[in-house]
Amino acid sequence: SLTSFYGAGAGSGKSDPSLGSGSLGGSFCIAVIAGPASEEFMYRKSAALQLFLFGYELTDTLVVCMQTPGGPGGEGELTKEMHVVSSAKKCRLIEPCIEKCLKDAGVTVILHTKEKGDDGKKHIDEVIARAKHVGLLAQFAHIAKEYTPPFEDSAPFLKAYDQAIKAASITPQDAANALATALAPKDESEILYVRKAAMLTTAALNKFVVKQLEDTIEEEKKIKHSKLSELTEDSIVHPTQVGVKLNEENVEICYQPIFQSGSSPAYDLRPSAQSDDKIMTYDTILVSLGARYNNYCTNISRTFLIDPDDGQQKAYQKLVDAHAAAVAALVEGAKLSDAYEAAKGALGDEYAAKLTKSVGYVMGLEFRESAYVINAKATAATVKAGMVFNVSVGLSDLVTKKGKKYAMQIADTVLVKPAGEAPQVLTDAATKRYSDIAYNLEGDDEDEEPAEKENAKSRDAKTKGKKEAAAAAAPAGGGGGARR
Template sequence: LLQASSGKSTADDPFQGVHAVLVIVGDISEENPYQKSTALQQWLLGYEFTDTLILILQDKIHFVVKEKRADVLEKLKQGGQVQIEIHKRTKDASHNQKIFESIISKITEGEKKRIGLLLKEKISGKFVDEWKAVYNKHEKDFEEVDIASGIAAALAVKDEDELKTMRTASKISISMMNRFIYLVTSMIDEEKEITHEQLAEDVENILYSKEDKWLSSQKSMQDVDFERTDICYAPIIQSGGEYDFRTSAQSNTSLLHEGTILFSLGVRYKSYCSNIGRTILMNPNKDQEKTYEFLLEIQRRILEWIKDGVKICDVYTKATRYIKTKRPDLLDKFVKNLGHGTGMVLNLFIGFTDLENPKATDEKSKIYALWLIDTVRVGGESVQVLTESNRSFNSICFSFKDANESKRPAKAVETKR
């Protein structure tokens, strides 16, 4: 980032030759908690701070923060290779205005400069308003450049500490998914009724409930700081012939159906996210088993094709060609993309939707879907699946009744609130 603020642009420079990088965070955004500004804070500081300005110049980094946070950041000066200057905000508006004026002068130094900003991010709050009141007076002194792609490039390569954090997030996701499988199979075995929405809340409670100590009591969780653990999105549970692969999908109020169940969950640990999704097949037939095994084969090949420098669109093309060769009947059922990347970590999403099951024993089993979602680290010549768990057919296939078994009336499930 310091090298980026040199003012010298090259053809492959994602920072476009800016002289300074300016990143501002105001109030917490509930609508969009995943922004590059907060990701940069996490990358630089290990924490996310509201009401903070960061100015990165070639020879120095400036922070404008509240007094209490300034005391925390003072530790960065100790033994650092980069010069750091910390400006303490107070409740005195005139004092804060002088700080902002000094920040402006450090950028311009008497001449017009190219300044790198995250122009598409929406920021708000009293701190932002105070800054804009000063900045707008000098806006003509700057050439604004959107450096979102530059920030993304800088954050793409994860160091060992970041990878350790992502492994922990993945470990939590795996444990919560295993607990979900236990809950679901128990409910179906006991023929209890529960809605997708209720079950999703129960899964969230595995993490949030102060009474439920199951997760924190696991040996693998002893080093986890649960105060810095959160759900990325409400768990998605789908069954009964209605399946939605869109990112906006939600668990609905329909009852859980004994058939094909899709589940996905995301866990955020110290601002680093993991994602996992599995299909659970209840009493599947041979055709469903064959199709699921083919989905596993597609994932194995995709994991072989993904490498540093390979475009994900090229991997998708290879996958569709393979499907066309081996199972052309599934080509139009395949997902339209393979997920999204967070630097050199990929949220890999594959699946088939709107599959027909002519051997279904009930109406809701006539249409089904399959998906596999994993968090994958991309390396030079290979990849590492961080959410490696419960993927084989035997791991996700369950059978609870034989053909002669009569069905008992369903029991209502008492959910924890």
């Protein structure tokens, strides 16, 4: 909420110590500027803040949030202002927020409307003059990563902003970590959006992806990873295809769904991985997908094993245990590094070296919040109630008995609950049990290990059983990933 943003977030001095200059104190001045529209889709913190504040992503717009002590010596009630420089049309979109901001959070919104064809320099100067008048130029901060001069003539608004801060001899701090601190914990309305997105993500996996994989395997079809990605995307953006009643206008994909199989090229466990045009092979299949609802992100990843040997079964169970350990460690007040060490400890010496360098990060209006990544170095950043994590645990550079390289990955969307409560896995309806993800197409192979025959079902029985389970729509926990 806006109250938490101005109160316990960007300027209260309560941001995590690991985030360095993210703690801007009781007084702050944060400028968030967005340039012209781009055809390339990117997650930007400027867009995230606009969506958080107004529910819209606005191009060529400057938002400056100020907070100043209202009493002598900085004591007493705080003065809170939000200055917006934008076009008349965009200012009209923001107007309905003015009364709500003042009533709910005591924030006065001042609109600076620039004329058509105006670069906005005059209005930007006005905002900077206001910051100087209340003594905030020393606290002036913006998102350094998104401020990349020199700016082209095609971005006159960005050029005007650049000229204005240089003319005022401002040396901006980096506001990225302060904004991360403020936006990471979600309020009840945001959590509701995440829950709806997680419901769609899970349904897309259970009711479309699993069925598609089983039909492909059973009928021995040939299909490209890229085609599977395309079909899965379609099932997400049209929720009724997977039995979810959500308004399509509020639904998007977080990224193009990822399908990987085979070992050439090597499996890519990064969130930036892409589905190639190669035909899916019947070995180790990795699937990742995520839906957004009202711009809030979720994610899920699952590994499917075709004719696994007993070594793969063992590795998979270790992966499930490590994932469950990481989830369990995400309690309010814990260090992010605790979750990484928990996952590593659950793997034991045999598999710890195969673990990915990080096992997740905070999600929200951005898919990946770089200030809150779960790795061994995150010893100061703390877990807070309301945070939503993508807990993604992977093992790479594994080798089957036949000498074939493979990797495994499990990811879920996890909500941190208030102190004393266990985390909640919002995508737990998608099973992680070995018996549900292992397919045995060579059930009569004389060389097959007894353990494999016992734990991996035959293709027909497997498909039949999973179709019945999907029809029943009964949530299933993942071995070791206990339902919260």
